[in-house]
Amino acid sequence: MHEDEAIVRFTSLTGLKREELRELQGLAGPLVRYPAGTVLKEFGEVTGDPLLLLEGWACSSVPMEEGARQIVKIHLPGDLMGLPNLAYTRNVDTIMSLTEIAVRIMPRSSFGTMFERYPRMAAALFLISLEERVTLMERLCFMGRAEAARRLAALIVQIRDRLLKSDPDLGLTFRIPLTQSHVADMIGTSANHVSRVIQDLSSRGLIKWGRGKLTVLDMPGLLDLAALPPRDVAHDTAWLPRPFFSSEAN
Amino acid sequence: MHEDEAIVRFTSLTGLKREELRELQGLAGPLVRYPAGTVLKEFGEVTGDPLLLLEGWACSSVPMEEGARQIVKIHLPGDLMGLPNLAYTRNVDTIMSLTEIAVRIMPRSSFGTMFERYPRMAAALFLISLEERVTLMERLCFMGRAEAARRLAALIVQIRDRLLKSDPDLGLTFRIPLTQSHVADMIGTSANHVSRVIQDLSSRGLIKWGRGKLTVLDMPGLLDLAALPPRDVAHDTAWLPRPFFSSEAN
DNA sequence: CGTGCACTTGACAGCTGTCAATGCCGGTGG
DNA sequence: CCACCGGCATTGACAGCTGTCAAGTGCACG
Secondary structure, eight states: OOHHHHHHHHHGGGTOOHHHHHHHHHHSOOEEEEOTTOEEEOTTSBOOOOEEEEESOEEEEEEOGGGOEEEEEEEOTTOEESGGGGGOSBOSSEEEESSOEEEEEOOHHHHHHHHHHOHHHHHHHHHHHHHHHHHHHHHHHHHHHSOHHHHHHHHHHHHHHHHHHHOTTOOSEEEOOOOHHHHHHHHTSOHHHHHHHHHHHHHTTSEEEETTEEEESOHHHHHHHHOOOOOOOOOOOTTSOOOSSOSSOO | OOHHHHHHHHHGGGTOOHHHHHHHHHHSOOEEEEOTTOEEEOTTSBOOOOEEEEESOEEEEEEOGGGOEEEEEEEOTTOEESGGGGGOSBOSSEEEESSOEEEEEOOHHHHHHHHHHOHHHHHHHHHHHHHHHHHHHHHHHHHHHSOHHHHHHHHHHHHHHHHHHHOTTOOSEEEOOOOHHHHHHHHTSOHHHHHHHHHHHHHTTSEEEETTEEEESOHHHHHHHHOOOOOOOOOOOTTSOOOSSOSSOO
16 A cells, blocks of 8 residues: 555545645654564553554554453554553553554654644544544444354454455455454454354355455345444534635535 | 532543633533433434533443443543544434433534644543543453453442542442443343342452442452453653643643 | 332353364475 | 474364343332
């Protein structure tokens, strides 16, 4: 993914102006690359600056007792990682790359700048945070109520939806750099059980999943199983501050 | 709770100045009271304005299939309710009062004003949102990994911690306006099972719970069972914009 | 005193964690 | 080319937590 595209995704929901995007890029640090499996932030350590993910996959997880962990979010290009740490002195999660990744550091001070000088950008940041909250709410519902097969179906649908945003031509077969262990840590079961559930979905003719490659065979069936609550993605941003630079109305 | 106290709680984490608090109050609408059991927002309906809760308890829940629901948050005095709706056109959860409550409407436009004219207040709002996110992350972990007894223990500890913030003298016995059905919808089990789990905790001598009154008999034991991850509550707000009015340093 | 709601209790089945063993596959080194 | 190895995935057995159903209890309220 080209860097501009990632930045555009980051700000798409508020319709920020091109000039504002440039300012945002001006606040970011240089591009840095890491190999797969790199731990970028460790839970409990003193917080650093948030990171803007530009290429590759990463994930945030919270360590539990005895080596277990819960993955709380998959990061895709365009995502800001480590944002919640702004409110704490120690990292609230562990951030690790799942593939080779490219990131830019977003210095803490740049967020102060945003709030002081670029209110629309700050508001965009706020909206992104609210969306994350809703995503977590949704996952919380599934975790508490649904059985593993449905949680897996919902996970697949949600990941594909997010991938679609940056690649509208994404087919029904695509790469997912997640092992069954990762999936287990995401949907809250054992890696053992994930194997059973995947085979269950396969035998129902819904998906095919192997070697990091996932194929959705029956999307309506998968959606039906996932039974995600309807969520209106259209955003009402009429309350946002007026654009800073542009002459045209938003 | 006196209104000022609630407002102070709302903004405590960023050390907002007294003048800013007054501005915040100026943005809010008049005080409105509702009896227990009032539905203030209904999931899926067109969004209205967020509400600042000043007295009483309320909860946000997401309806699931067949009348089931997941309670995603308990609102206590000082909480802003319905904030995530700012990013959507339809309510992402149902907000219902658990006791008699008093609220003030925070018009959508007032958030635009905050971002334009009171960057520190906007940043405070942002931080609150990040905290909510972390709370949800934590609950997600428990929902996926812990058995019901531990989830209940964690719930009790967390609620008491939040009550302590507004009443530092809170003893080990306090009122909780939650039925076992509510608890079930919070920790993701059946109301039936909640009864069993409460009796389990009781027989272990950890708590006593009846008639809306909860007594913690063995706090260390309860904390041990809950096994909440250590979370540094101190906030690093050095990146925040400078105070708007005051002359003193923050 | 009757009604309704909240809570309790018991039985049973089902999903899922755990343990252990096995299979598969890619990479490494000879 | 082949043997070995380690990580990942599969499979089976078993126990435990938990949902469901159903019946019963107790309390508050009118």
